[in-house]
Amino acid sequence: MMLLSDWSKMKKLLIGALALLLLSGCGSITADSGSDTSTEIGYDRSEAKVALSEGSAIAVDQQMIQTASITLRVDDVAQSADDISQYVASIGGRIDSKNEYRNPDSSEITSTDLMVKVPSEQLDAALERLKSFGDLEGFSTSASDVTLQVIDLDARIASLETSIASLKKLLDEATTVTDLLAAETALSQRQSELDSLKSQRTYLADQIKLSAIWINIYPKNALDAVKPIGFVAGLEKGWEAIVDFASNLTTWTGLALPWFGLLLLLAIVLRLFGAISKSRRKR
Template sequence: MRTARRRPVTLFSAAALAATLLAGCGASSADYEGSDAIAPDSDVAYSELASEEMAGGAALDYAAEGQSVPMDEQVIRRGDASVTVDDPYTALTVLAEKVAEMGGNVSYSSQWTTGDHPRAEATVRVPADQLDALLAWLPDLGKVEQQSTSSEDVTLEVTDLRARIGALETSIDRLKALMSDAETIADLIEAEGMLTQRQSELDSLNSMLTYYTDQVALSTLTVSFTTSADAPGPSLSWGESWQSFLNSLLWLLNMLIYALPWLIVVGLGIVAWRLVRRSRKRGAIRSEHVIDLTSD
């Protein structure tokens, strides 16, 4: 009887112990699988993101996110004009003052004389909406001999630059996030290298965009000033004629100086040739005289 009672208890204890061990193993297996599921996924996510940055995937993500760049019209306007005035230097000063009133500036100016005729030229930049007004004002300075304008549409270039700049900025932000989450030195070095490359590209694109923006905002106009005295005038005066005569004499004197050595050589050659010729004639006369005496 005692033996029969102990056997069920022993079997029950063994079953309970086995259940406990199985439960513990199941929990450990679950914890192990959960840790494996998290760590590899983190490494894979970093690797995929780094590869995407290296392949330029940030630009695609930027477009996929639906970020749009406004397609406003971007036009660069340029012009040039030639004006006949009484005093080019004064006209240049007045032009600079007018441009300053319009909110522009003089980027280049020059003054010189051709003979006795003064001339001047200036390249000015004014707000794009003031270019037509400045061209209409030029007749107030003098007679406009020539005038032309040109336009260059750079809308596509500016839009493309803005989109690429936005993509690079997004890429740089993601690379900075990668660097903050990097767990190894290799990952950090890789992210820093890509960040440096992206930043260099961003600086270059920003410089190009700044240039286009400046050219669109301020139009360029080049103005040349001449005088009516530039046209052919009357015949030379007595003073100018006398000066021309003296210049001609000076030119002849210089030519004579340059030719003098050659003239000396040629003169000596002629003298030597004549002396030789005279000596031969004397020899011939003497020979004839001797022949005559012999015959007699």
């Protein structure tokens, strides 16, 4: 009886151990399965970071955004603006914006602001040529290094493209409605993110390829009142002032003569009237 009782206890222990072993194995399989599913469907930004690290190890050309600003004084604002526009077009550039300001009395163009884009590899030559269109009054340049932004965007785009390819494969292999809906939702989100990143990359590439130049064009005569002109030039300006005064004096004289004639006529009539009145009194 003692041996039978011991055997019964050992049998229960063995059954319990076997059950625990089976449960442990099932849990491990479930965890592995869940891990594979999340890897296929989910998108971890760490993938982009890994790609960025790998890309950073590769030699990448420096990516720069260059801009410049020029202020010119010219004899003819409208003609100079047209000449600059033609030159920019001739080197493969474009005019992004143009603002003209006019004199309300004469409709004459008093100043023009241009924002042009020129190929970045021709920026230095273009700036030297643009300076020759008039008297240079102001000039500045700036550059911004966007190499890391380009590498980051390229890595994230590559990672998303890989994720989308995996999701499309899952979509084809989906066997349940739940899996199909999950794959479609994830695919839609990834595609939206990819389109946004590609738009950013295109905009950045345009800024790198074409450098922006802001050009302000003003007439020279607007500066004459404050610009030192020298002794000889001062004599010329003085003579011009005398001529202008004489011209204005002639104009005012012409305006006044009819009034003098009218006043003289009135004086003669009044004098005759007074003489006639005086002769009548004597009689």
